[in-house]
Amino acid sequence: GPRVPVSRTDAHLLQQFATALTGAMLHTAIRRVVVESVAFLFKDAIIPPAYFFGKLLFPGIVADASAMEGVFEQSGLDWTIARPPELTDKPYTGKYRVREGHLPLFGFRISRADVADFMLRTVEDGSSIGKVVGICN
Numbered sequence: 001g002p003r004v005p006v007s008r009t010d011a012h013l014l015q016q017f018a019t020a021l022t023g024a025m026l027h028t029a030i031r032r033v034v035v036e037s038v039a040f041l042f043k044d045a046i047i048p049p050a051y052f053f054g055k056l057l058f059p060g061i062v063a064d065a066s067a068m069e070g071v072f073e074q075s076g077l078d079w080t081i082a083r084p085p086e087l088t089d090k091p092y093t094g095k096y097r098v099r100e101g102h103l104p105l106f107g108f109r110i111s112r113a114d115v116a117d118f119m120l121r122t123v124e125d126g127s128s129i130g131k132v133v134g135i136c137n
Contacts, residue, residue, distance in 0.1 A: 035080075090111040
């Protein structure tokens with residue numbers, strides 16, 4: 001996910017990334033994409049209240065990430081969107097929880113290594129195409 005603070009010149013960086021990537025993928029006939037977004041977009045998350053905190057503390061990131069996801073959703077590609085909460089530098093564990101359409105309960109953080117593992121496994125698994133998933137330790 002994006003790091004804060006985000007400068008004004010980078011206010012639409014995620015959306016611009018998505019537009020550039022989807023255009024290149026369509027041009028080269030590559031169909032599968034797994035992209036990392038932000039857990040702040042889970043509007044129904046209660047513990048933690050991700051959307052509430054995201055809109056309150058990081059409204060620009062929430063708007064940009066939402067626009068980015070929209071680009072992928074409308075692209076016609078075989079996409080999966082992973083929404084992790086806080087990313088840590090802790091080591092790889094291979095133990096994480098995944099929930100389709102929601103952030104797993106008490107999903108406060110996950111290591112970058114575990115997110116990478118999930119994304120690499122997901123790229124070859126067609127069962128999550130067209131889905132948004134929450135992932136956490």
